[in-house]
Amino acid sequence: MSKPTRSVLVDIELRLKNAGVPSPRVDAELLVAFSLGIERNRTGLVREIDDDQYREIEKLVEKRVRRIPLQHILGEQGFRRLVLEVGPGVFIPRPETELLVESTVRYLKDKKQDRNIVIDLCAGSGAIALALATEVGNSDVYAVEKSLEAFSYLTKNVAANQDLMKTVNSKFIALNASILEPITEFEKLNGIVDALVSNPPYIPNKMIPREPEVKNHEPEMALFGGKDGLDFVRVVIKLAQDLLKPGGFIAIEHADVQGSTVEETGVPYLLLESKSFTKVEDRRDLNGLARYTVGIKI
Numbered sequence: 144m145s146k147p148t149r150s151v152l153v154d155i156e157l158r159l160k161n162a163g164v165p166s167p168r169v170d171a172e173l174l175v176a177f178s179l180g181i182e183r184n185r186t187g188l189v190r191e192i193d194d195d196q197y198r199e200i201e202k203l204v205e206k207r208v209r210r211i212p213l214q215h216i217l218g219e220q221g222f223r224r225l226v227l228e229v230g231p232g233v234f235i236p237r238p239e240t241e242l243l244v245e246s247t248v249r250y251l252k253d254k255k256q257d258r259n260i261v262i263d264l265c266a267g268s269g270a271i272a273l274a275l276a277t278e279v280g281n282s283d284v285y286a287v288e289k290s291l292e293a294f295s296y297l298t299k300n301v302a303a304n305q306d307l308m309k310t311v312n313s314k315f316i317a318l319n320a321s322i323l324e325p326i327t328e329f330e331k332l333n334g335i336v337d338a339l340v341s342n343p344p345y346i347p348n349k350m351i352p353r354e355p356e357v358k359n360h361e362p363e364m365a366l367f368g369g370k371d372g373l374d375f376v377r378v379v380i381k382l383a384q385d386l387l388k389p390g391g392f393i394a395i396e397h398a399d400v401q402g403s404t405v406e407e408t409g410v411p412y413l414l415l416e417s418k419s420f421t422k423v424e425d426r427r428d429l430n431g432l433a434r435y436t437v438g439i440k441i
Contacts, residue, residue, distance in 0.1 A: 145191040151175065152186070155204050162208045163355075170213055174203045177217050210355035222270045224277065227300050229268055232292030234365035236270035239428040240342055243394050243435045244274045246426065247338050250392045251279045258283065260332065262386060264322050264341040264379050265289075267365060269297040271340055272315070273304055280311035285328065289321040290364050322378050329386060336386040342396040343375035344368040371408055372398065384419045387440035393420065394437045402433025410436040 152171050159167035175192075176183040178200045192200065206216050214220045214235045220227050222236045223244060229235050251259050259282040263272035266286035276284040286301075288294045294317070301315050308315055320326050345368045352358045352366065368375045376395060383393045395410055402425040403409030414420045420438035428434040 145193045146197060148189045148192050151192050158208055170207060175200055178203055212356040212360050223274045225273055227268050227270055228296055232362055233296040234267040234361055236268060239434050240396060242428060243396055244271055246437055247275060247340055247394050248278050251338060259337045260335060262336055262339045265343040266297060267293050269300045273300055276313040276315050277304060277307050280313060282313045285316045287318045287320050287322055294319045332386055335388050336391055338392040339383045339387055340394045341379045343379055345372045345376060345397050347372040376410055380413055380417055384417060389440055391440040394435055396435040399432035414438045
C-alpha cells in the first residue's frame with residue numbers, strides 16, 4: 144500500500160531529529176530523493192511512495208539514524224562546482240574549506256600568469272586540488288595524500304574531472320606519499336611554486352570530536368595532528384618555505400582555536416615565527432570563527 148510522500152518525509156524528519164541529526168529536514172529530503180533517483184527539489188512533485196520504494200528508503204534512514212554520515216550513504220559530496228565521490232576512509236570535504244579555495248583562486252587569477260604551479264598537501268578526496276585545477280586554468284596541480292583509502296577516492300575524482308581539467312588546460316599530478324618524508328617530485332619545484340595549500344590533520348590527540356559522524360566514521364589519520372594538533376601544520380610551513388617562490392601564496396586550514404598571532408598554538412603565530420612570510424592574516428568562516436590562515440612568501 145502506497146504512502147503519501149509528505150507523511151513519509153515528516154516521519155523521517157522526526158526520527159532523524161530524535162536521533163540528534165543536525166539537519167533532519169534536509170537529510171530526509173535527500174535520502175528520499177536519492178532512493179527515488181530524483182533531485183531533492185523534485186521530492187515535492189512525488190505524491191506517493193509505493194511499498195518497494197519505502198523499503199529502500201527505510202534502509203537508508205536506518206543508517207542515518209545510526210549517525211552514519213549522509214555522504215557515506217549517498218556516496219558523494221558537493222564542493223564548490225564539483226561533486227566528489229566519498230566514503231569510509233576519506234575525510235568528507237566541509238563547506239568552510241571552500242573559503243580557503245576562494246582565497247587561493249583570487250590570488251592566482253589576480254597574478255594573471257601564463258602558467259601556475261600549485262601544491263595541495265594532505266589532499267584527501269582531492270577537493271581543494273581539483274577545485275583549483277578546474278577553476279584556475281593553465282595550472283599544474285600537485286596533490287599529496289598518504290592514505291591508500293583516501294588516495295583511491297582522489298584518483299577516482301581526478302578521473303571523473305579529467306575532461307574538465309583538459310578543457311581549461313590544467314594538469315593534475317596525484318602523489319601517494321607522506322609529507323613527513325622526502326617527496327622526489329618536489330625536488331624540481333623548490334622556489335618556483337605559486338601557491339601551497341593544505342587542510343592538514345589539526346585536532347590535538349587527546350581531544351575527542353563531539354559529532355558521532357566525525358568520531359566514529361572519519362579516518363583518524365585525517366583528524367589528529369599530535370599533542371597540540373599542529374605537528375602537520377609545522378611540516379606544511381617548512382615545505383612552503385622551501386617550495387614557494389618569493390610572492391608565493393600559502394593557505395592553511397585550522398581549528399577555530401588555532402587562529403592566534405601571539406600564542407604558540409596559533410597557525411598565524413607559526414607563520415610569523417618562521418620569518419618567511421609577510422601579510423599573514425587569519426580569516427574567518429561564515430559563522431565568524433577563525434578558520435584558515437594565509438600569507439605571502441618573502
